Amino acid sequence: MAHPYRPGNNASAQEDLAAHVRPGPAHLSADFDAAVAALLTLTTLTGASLTETVPAELLDLADDVDPHDEFCYREVEAAHQNPELVSHAEQVADASYSAANALEQSLQEARRRAPNLPDVLSRPALRLLADLAIALHEGDDGEMHFADPFPQAGDLLAAVRERLPEHIPAVAHTPEVTTAVGRNTLRRLLSGGWGRRRLSGELGAAPSAVVLTQVDHEDDPRGSALHLLRQIDDIALEMHAGQRAVIVGPAQVLIDELADREADNLRAHLLRLDRVRSIIRLPAGSVPRRHNRAMAVWVLGATHPGVPAERRWTTVCDLTDRGLTPALCIDVVNDTLAGCDGR
Secondary structure, three states: OOOOOOOOOOOOHHHHHHHOOOOOHHHOOHHHHHHHHHHHHHHHHHOOOOOOOOHHHHHHHHHHHOOOOOOOHHHHHHHOOOHHHHHHHHHHHHHOOOHHHHHHHHHHHHHHHOOOOOOOOOHHHHHHHHHHHHHHOOOOOOOEEEEOOOOOOOHHHHHHHHHOOOOOOEEEEEOOOOOHHHHHHHHHHHHOOOEEEEOOOOHHHOOOOEEEEEOOHHHOOOOOHHHHHHHHHHHHHHOOOOOEEEEEEEHHHHOOOOOOHHHHHHHHHHHHOOOEEEEEEOOOOOOOOOOOOOEEEEEEEOOOOOOOHHHOOOEEEEOOOOOOOHHHHHHHHHHHHHHHHOO
């Protein structure tokens, strides 16, 4: 016997479906995803209602917030006269309680459909990295600055924003946007409450910013350990003398024995610079989609100028079989600070 559908206690069930259902198969495309994401970003940054704003004004708003067309102008220009798409974006925002939350959900869904994801870290690993970066920040201008030369999907910076109190303004220094992934990342950061400055030239041009980044084999078609270590070498060379960095990458490159002699020599050179203050092997399972992928962290920075050479050290921490509990994360952060300050 068939039973009639009963909505239960959710009076807005039909509206909630908008967060998960598209208007039709014809819209199953990256362009559709980008248009919705751009419209969600626009309403987050301006507070404007998408359906109550005339198309010409939507385009003017996009020009106001994105005059250099880095994250939303071209998508809004292509979509602002499509009432079905604009209405869908507003329904998605309403169903997700906020446009910023809707954007985050849509970006995560698009990533799940991507066939070649880089190493997406677990939430506990992201929290530890964010806490390390925050603890290493030494600026005192009322803002906290973080630089990511390889932001990928923006996971690390998003984790920092989650860990910071809402009243503390944070500024992300990221490179010029040249790809669709980069536009999505910038949409995510700006909708998530970040201020943004374009990272041009060397990292040392933003001396108050803690560098927080993930280096990955996927950046090099050959999957070369040497290429990855060269990225780290570039970061070390570009940093201001007093700047600090948290770099995460494959443990097989950062810690384990290397078969490539040239890569092994470069890693030895980096360690001899006396800039590596802490080396951390992250717990097993830190990359949920690749359980056999071990990850590690290097913390770079100069020791306090008052610390004599004999009291300088590099802390080493193996968390392979440990769970990243709050207490353990505090211990790791404190040990890392000790390595930087010579306590």
